[in-house]
C-alpha cells in the first residue's frame with residue numbers, strides 16, 4: 001500500500017492535533033502540509049494542490065465548513081475532504097455532508113487508526129479517478145464513432161439511447177410508449193434472436209437489415225449486439241447505406257457489362273458452373289448458345305463506335321425479349337431456374353438454357369433469336385440489317401465443365417459461320433441434322449390435322465379358336481406432302497412431347513369408330529382396337545370424350561378396345577385406375593399393349609380391369625431361336641390366363657410362331673403372317689378368310705428343323 005507523493009493538507013487550530021496527526025500520517029508514508037486555520041489552508045491548497053484534505057470544523061477566522069465549500073466550488077466533487085467533528089456532534093456531521101465533505105472523523109482521534117482510515121479513503125479516491133478517466137475515454141469513443149448506441153432490455157424496451165439521436169429516431173416512434181423499440185416485426189425478432197444468441201454464447205452478434213424509415217429510399221443498417229448483464233443488451237447501430245451502395249456498384253462493375261447491362265463473362269462463367277452442378281445432381285441437360293453478329297466488325301469500323309454501341313444495346317434488348325416472353329420459355333421452365341443471358345465481349349453473347357428436355361428446344365430458341373436479330377437496326381444515318389451465327393453445346397454430351405462447354409459452343413458458332421453465317425449449329429454436327437429434322441417435323445405436325453394428312457390402316461387379329469378375324473387394330477399413318485408416308489414411331493413420340501397427341505388421338509378414335517360403323521353396316525361386325533397414348537390416359541376428360549365419340553358415331557361400346565401400354569399404366573396412379581374402371585363400366589374393353597416390356601407385377605395387374613394382354617412382338621420375334629424368350633412367353637401366357645385375361649400375341653411372321661403360340665394357349669394372333677395393316681376399303685377382304693392353325697410344341701418344331 002504505497003502512499004508516496006500522496007499529499008494531505010491538514011488544517012486544525014490545535015497544535016497538538018497537528019503534531020500528532022503529522023507524525024501518524026508521515027509514518028504511514030503520506031506527505032503532510034499543515035495549516036493552523038482556514039485562510040492558511042486555502043492559501044496552501046492554491047499554492048500546492050493536495051490529494052486529500054482534512055479539516056477541523058471549528059477554527060478561528062474561517063471554519064472548516066467554509067474551507068470545504070470554497071474548495072468544492074473550485075475543483076469539483078472528487079477530491080476527498082474529511083471533516084474532523086466533535087463526538088456525537090450530529091449537527092456538525094450533517095453540515096459537513098451539506099457542504100460537500102467526503103467523510104468525517106470524530107474527536108478524540110484514534111491516532112493508531114487514522115492512517116488506515118485515510119488509506120481506505122485514498123483507495124476509493126483513486127478508483128473514482130480511474131472511473132472518471134474510463135468514462136471520459138468512453139465518451140470520447142462514443143462521440144468519435146458514427147454509430148447509434150442504445151440499451152434494450154430482454155423485452156425489446158429501450159432503456160437508454162447514448163448517441164446520434166437522429167439515426168435512432170426511426171427506432172422510437174411517437175407512440176404511446178415512446179421508449180418501445182419500434183421496428184418491423186421481422187427486424188425486431190432479429191434483434192431479440194441476436195440478443196439471445198449473444199447471451200447464450202457470450203459473443204458479440206452482428207447482423208444487417210434494410211429499413212425504409214420514411215418515404216425515402218431504403219437504408220441499410222448493421223447491428224452489433226453485446227450483453228451487458230442478465231437483463232440488458234447493448235446495441236450499436238451503424239448506417240451502412242453508403243457502403244452497401246458502393247458494394248453494389250462494385251458488384252455491378254465486376255459482374256455486369258456496362259454497355260448493355262447484361263451479365264459479363266465472369267458472371268456467365270460462375271452461373272454456368274452452378275447450373276452444371278445443378279444439372280449434374282438433377283440428372284438434367286442444359287444448353288449454351290453462343291451468338292456472334294455477322295459483319296458487326298465492319299459496321300463498327302465504317303460507321304463508328306457509337307453506331308456499334310447502339311446495335312449492341314439493341315441486340316441485348318432483343319435477346320432479352322426473345323428469351324423472356326416466349327411460349328418456349330414458359331413451357332420448358334415452369335418452376336425452374338431462368339434462362340440466363342450474358343455478353344462475353346465485343347459482339348459475342350451467350351444464353352444458358354437450364355433443364356433442357358430436348359436438343360431441338362435449344363435449336364428452336366436459337367432460330368427464334370436469329371430471326372429477331374435479322375430485323376433492321378435503326379441507326380441515325382440509316383437502317384442496318386445483320387445476321388447472327390449461333391453455336392450450341394449441350395451438357396453433358398459436349399462437355400462436363402464450363403470451360404469445355406463454352407469452347408465447344410464457340411467452335412459450333414464457327415461451324416455456323418462456315419455454313420454461310422445466319423444459321424445455328426450444334427457442336428455435334430449429326431445432332432444439327434437430327435434436331436433440324438425433328439423441328440421441321442414438329443412444325444409440319446402442327447398443320448397435319450387441318451390439312452387432312454392423317455389416315456388409318458387396320459391390322460386384323462385372328463381368333464385362334466374360330467379361325468377367323470374378329471377384330472382389327474387401328475394404326476395411324478401420316479401422308480406428309482414432301483416426305484411421303486411417315487411411321488407413327490417417328491411422330492407419335494413428338495406429338496406426346498408437344499401435346500398434339502390429344503387432338504390427334506381424338507381424331508383416331510372418331511375416325512376408327514366412324515369407319516367401323518360403315519363395315520358393320522356392310523355386315524362385317526369387327527371389334528376395333530385403338531391405341532391410347534400415356535398423355536391421353538392422363539387426360540381427365542378422356543371418359544367424356546370417348547363416350548361422346550361413341551354416341552356421335554353410333555359405334556357400340558362393347559366392340560371398342562382401348563389399348564394402353566404397360567409403361568403408361570405404371571406412370572399413373574389411382575386416377576388412372578378410376579378412369580379404366582369407368583370405361584369398363586360402359587362396356588368398353590381394355591387391352592394391355594406391349595406386355596412384358598414394363599415391370600408391372602402380376603399383383604398390380606390383378607387390380608386392373610383388363611380384358612386382353614398383348615404379348616409384345618419383341619418376344620415373338622425370336623421366339624424359336626431364344627430359349628429364354630420361349631420360357632418367358634410361355635409363363636406370361638399361362639399367368640395371364642390364370643388371371644382371367646385373354647391373350648393376343650403380336651408380330652407373328654411365321655406359321656411356326658403361330659403354331660407354338662397356339663400350343664401355349666394364346667387366344668388371338670396378329671402379324672404380317674396373316675396380314676399387314678390394310679386400308680379401311682380393303683377390310684371386306686377379311687370377311688371370308690378362314691385360318692386353321694395346328695398347335696405344335698416348340699420341341700416338335702425343333703425336331704422338325706433338325
Ligand SMILES: Nc1nc2c(ncn2[C@@H]2O[C@@H]3COP(=O)(O)O[C@H]4[C@@H](O)[C@H](n5cnc6c(=O)[nH]c(N)nc65)O[C@@H]4COP(=O)(O)O[C@H]3[C@H]2O)c(=O)[nH]1
Nearest residue numbers: 475476487488489492508531532533651652653671672673
Ligand atoms: N415387324 C413387324 N411389325 C408388325 C407385325 N405386325 C404388326 N406390326 C407392327 O407393329 C405395330 C403394332 O402396333 P403397336 O404395338 O400398337 O405400336 C404402335 C403404337 O404404339 C403406335 N401407334 C400407331 N398408331 C397409333 C395411334 O393411333 N395412336 C397412338 N397413340 N399410337 C399409335 O405406333 C406403334 C407402331 O405402329 P406401326 O408402325 O403401325 O406398327 C404396328 C404394326 O404395323 C409383324 O408381323 N412384324
